[in-house]
Amino acid sequence: MITPELVDLSRLQFAVTALYHYLFVPLTLGLSMILVAMEGCYVVTGKEIYKDMTRFWGKLFAINFAMGVATGITMEFQFGTNWAYYSHYVGDIFGAPLAIEALVAFFMESTFAGLFFFGWKRLSRLGHWVCTFLMALGTNISAMWILIANGWMQFPKGSVFNVETMRMEMDSFWTIISSEWAQATFTHTVSAGYMTGAVFVMAISAWYLLRKRDVEFAKKSLMIACAFGLVTSLFTIHQGDESAYLVTRDQPEKLAAMEAIWNTESTPAPITVFAIPDSEARTNHAEVKIPWILGLIGTRSLSTPVPGINQLIERNVDRITRGKEAVVALEALRASPKDPALLAKFKEVQPYLGYGLLLRKYTNDVANATPEVIQEAAAHTIPSVGLIFWSFRGMVVSGLLMIVLFLAGLIYSVKGSVDKKSCYLTAAMIGMPLPWIANELGWVVTEVGRQPWSIYGMLPVDLSVSSLTAGSVFGSLAGFIVLYSCLIVVEVWLMKKFAGLGPSSLGTGRYFFENHR
Known part of the structure; x- marks a missing residue:
């Protein structure tokens, strides 16, 4: 029997594992491309320090890559164990890109990872760089299919319901893989991963410089990380703007929750910089807005309105009412499948139809759902406003702080004074958690913001779980938490x-611990 407790626990388990x-x-995405950049410097200049940088940061990439594989395997199995009806209902569509990811991208990634680690003495300088590039490409293609x-x-286009x-x-299949949502999700997520790798290298390099260790190695690593991070952060902002436009167009409930918009604003809509949302009273306290910005970013026009939560609920009352008719018609059609009328x-x-299926959470007799039941279902088409509102702002603030660190680090590196800027180096080291905060909060906005749907507008979460x-x-869930916590500790x-050993772990005889024994 499907109970609210079962649905909540199933959602929590998938959220925790994800x-x-x-x-x-x-970090895997980010480090893979930074390794390409570092080894590219080695190919062009022939300087051994760039080879050492590639090998050292490659060690940390290997540790993280292995942990990512270990924690990712269990996620796909959950679709069959905890989300059986979801797998039955949309498995032929959803499973196709995941199968391609496993059969093509993951094996490509793994094969060239092996050549990266064991091919230094067997491949030419350029040949090894090609393997590094293909390893990184495989990592990105793997992410691409999952994000498709x-x-x-x-945005479930490219599919039809078979009665x-x-x-x-x-x-x-082409509609699915070429979807604007697939493109925006992939580019924004991957570029955020690049920022993660850049912050990781920047922070550890700053730690070395604060301790006056392997200074030249750390300075070059930090400069590459900051340059790479600054470029990719600007691209992340651009793709975030594209994502905001798609959310405004296709998922207005999510946008209304992100901005705590309770009533439709006059055009062009302002953006909320700060507010304290009050879901009970459906209003905001201590609100600070900037005129026009949301309208320009979200609708790319001066005349298109951004609907508020109250208006969206009323709109969804109508959709659920018509969805009720769809459920009744489908049940009648199942009894008389040949009836053309x-x-x-x-x-x-x-x-x-999907909106009608929302009613099954509130009544066993959809055909006789009352206006009060329909109103209740419509009210729950709005995701948690407080959670989405603050998660979005936490993501944005974290991203802006990273950009400041990248820009300052690059300026100091170009001037050759970065090793003397102890305040900056301390800030760079303390800033290491920022990309993980931004990434995790970004996924909270994406996934919680889609509630109550597992497939937006098509399949409610409450109907997707296994019995x-x-x-x-x-x-x-408890087992996963214990296991994954152990993996994180490892x-x-x-x-x-x-990282403590630094490039001394390479055994070249050129670095700090090897020269201070």
Whole structure:
């Protein structure tokens, strides 16, 4: 029996495993491309220090890559164990990009990772760089297919509902992979991963400089990290703007929660810099706004309104009412599948079927759902305003702080004085958690902001779960938390150990600990 406790625990388990896994993914993405940049410097200049940089940061990449694989494997199995109806309903569509990711991108990534680590003495300088590039490319392609699947969950085009099988089926693979949502999700997420790798290298390099260790190695590493980070952070902002436009157009409930917009603003809409949202009173306290900005960013016009939460609820009352008709028509059609009149009636209201399915959470008899039940279901089409509002601002502030660190670090590096700027180096070291904060909060906005849908506008979360007991899900959740916590402890210990040794771990005889024995 599907209970609210079962749904909440299933959601929590997937959220926990996803957020744990995503502690490793962005660093893998970021370090892979920084290794390409560092080894590119070695290929062009022939200077051994760039080779040492590539090998050393590659060690830390390897640790993180292994942990990312270990934590990612279990996630796909959860679709079959905890989200059985989701897998049944959309598995033919959602499973296709995940299968391609595993069969093509992951094996490409793993193969060239092996050549990266074991091919230094067997490949030419250029040949090894090509392997490093292909390893990084495989890492990015792997992320691309996963984010294509996620983009389809956000904007489910390229599929049709089959009334005979009662499942969603793919009708255009090209529509799915070329979706604007897939492109924006991929580019924004991957560029945020690049920022993560840049901050990681910058912070550890700053630590070396504060301790006057391996100064030349650390200065060059920090300069590459800051240059790489600054460029990718500007691209991240651009893609964030694109994502905001798509959210405004296709998921207005998410945008309304992000900005705590309770009533439709006059055009062009202002952006809320600060507020204390009050969901009970449906108002904001201590509100600070900047005129026009949200309208320009979100709608790219001066005349398109940004709907408020109250107006969206009323709009969704109408959609759920029509969805109720779709559920009734579908049930009648299942009893008389050859009736052309019933089929025509269902086709008329089919786009609202998902909204009708929302009613199953509140009543067992959708056909007789009262206006009060419909109103309740409509009210719950708005995600948690407080959580989304503050998560979004936490992400933005973290991103802006990273940009400041990249810019300052690059300026000081170009001037050749970065090793003398102890205040900056301390700030750079303390700033290491910023990209993880931004990435985790970004996924909170993306996924919690899609509630109550697992597939936006198509399949509610409450209908997606498996028929398990709450106790079994709680037990597996506890097991995952213990296991993943152990893996994080191992990751931190290994990272600390090799970062503490620094390039001395390469055994070249050129670095701090080898010269201070």
